[in-house]
Amino acid sequence: MAFSDSSSGRNSLIPSFLYSSSSKTLPLHRMLHSTAAAAAAAPSSPPANLDAGSRGFMIPSPSESRKIELYSPAFYAACTAGGILSCGLTHMAVTPLDLVKCNMQIDPAKYKNITSGFGVLLKEQGIRGFFRGWVPTLLGYSAQGACKFGFYEFFKKYYSDIAGPEYASKYKTLIYLAGSASAEVIADVALCPFEAVKVRVQTQPGFARGLADGLPKFVKSEGTLGLYKGIVPLWGRQIPYTMMKFASFETIVELIYKHAIPTPKNECSKNLQLGVSFAGGYIAGVLCAIVSHPADNLVSFLNNAKGATVGDVSVRLGAIVAVSKLGLWGLFTRGLPLRIVMIGTLTGAQWGIYDAFKVFVGLPTTGGPAPAAAPAPAKA
Template sequence: MALSESSRNSLIPSFLYSFASQKSSSLDAPNPTTTAFNGAGGSGGLSSSAARSSSFVVAAPSEPSRKIEMYSPAFYAVCTAGGILSCGPTHTAVTPLDLVKCNMQIDPAKYKSISSGFGVLLKEQGVRGFFRGWVPTLLGYSAQGACKYGFYEFFKKYYSDIAGPEYATKYKALIYLAGSASAEVIADIALCPFEAVKVRVQTQPGFARGLSDGLPKFVKSEGTLGLYKGLVPLWGRQIPYTMMKFVSFETIVEMIYKYAIPNPKDQCSKQLQLGVSFAGGYVAGVLCAFVSHPADNLVSFLNNAKGATVGDAVKKLGLWGLPTTGGVAPAAATGLAKA
């Protein structure tokens, strides 16, 4: 079922369709100025072509001269590229913090806090040790980001078409939740092998230097399917994380504009809009960390020990240890950087 133009516009960012809609409407609608002059029939009136040219809406200097058609191959390509740039480099940048967090989850007796964890790593491995596992991090989360953002837009349209114009507009939040969850399922399949190698490299010194020697060593030890033994816990970590990120971010930003800023969003400066987005992402990052931390512990545990199972993790960490081991603080800090 196809969406009506007005319903579809309510589901997508206005800057992607506003100019095109304005230009189209200005071309199709009668121009009062042209009608008035032509109706007069005077030779001194504006020519038809001149009057028609005056009806065009000219894009502001800050607007791109070419708009990408929604849900076209170019649109999905841009979303995919944006996902790569927004996930790969940001996750790589917080590799030291992620490394400390993983080690706190695996060996909390040795890595007791963020500060002491950095001290232990510095003493044992030097500064270079802080970025151990950065290659599988970069490649894995680039692949995850490409699938997450590209398929999110695909599933958002897919579910909107199924729901129909009325329900798609009425239940936009549910459309976003379903779209983000579906996209994350695919994204984690792309991420899982890299995440498995990353955790093993980061938590077992001497196992491997990085991806090039760590991947074949991991496969030789546990087989190809061993790369995916942490997939279900990874889904348990990333799917709630992504759903919480989209919903909380949108809700927080909406509340800020509604209760804290007197002017509508389109009347605010770009700097203020950026600040509001940063604040929304900051709080969303903390909430995401709380939701995903128990499953994050399972992912680290399963990928660190050969033959480990979820039952082994629960038995060792305990029900209370799952949401607390490794500290929510480093997890939240990591989530903030990634959000």
């Protein structure tokens, strides 16, 4: 049986798209030519002969990541996030040292020194006892770090703008001190409730396992205001600590780049800059520990005492009792060697993590050469 040569028979046996002369179908060489021409004319846009549905599946070419503008809302948000990471993680990591330090301050007869302190805790509470109170430590110091670093960057810029370029350069250390003090006032309000529960959990065995059961017990026995009974000595400890931490860090880093590293900061590698941040932070941490240690002893003593509330006369009496019990020398020295090791390492790690996060999001590291003063306007 022969097939008919008629167009009707051919159309019935062969798919129409193979021979159709419709204007919607182009020969292969014309398709390639039109696509290449469109790509040459507009390489970043999809070919014109693609419909809207096809364009939805086009993957744009990677573009250069945008840098965060300094002193923009995104900049302050990044500094806040870096503060959360730097303070929360580092304080949680040194929980065993903090635990021994608090117990040495509260019960020096039982916890005579660092070695015996670790031995007593290991014998009575086991390995798990070294991390008692890590949850309020993590949450409290994360909140504090967010406010401390975020508001420090804000207040440093704010006070510099008030002073003007010339005086901001001339009195930069005063601006560092004022900015860090202002930030710490806010940060301690966020920290204080967690710090109160942490000290009670760490220094009174059997009081609570952690934050979840310790916070309700504390509020039930002391009242809500009892969470802030240590706010004044906490300010007394943390404000000088933070002022020393930020002002000395900025000064030390500036001196390192000026005298120890011949290469300008913007030409140094990121790893070298982060190493400078850690070294400057460690030295600043040692100074911080010495300055703030007497108030740290008072905070531990008052948060361990029962029945006092913020603003109560018993708080002031408790401070007098603490001084008389510890003695002036003990107030400045008890637990200080351990705190120097702890705070030095802690502060160095904090600045390292904070600046590493800033580098990760595209921001420059903290500190460096002093800003140049603006030239005085020429007289007519």
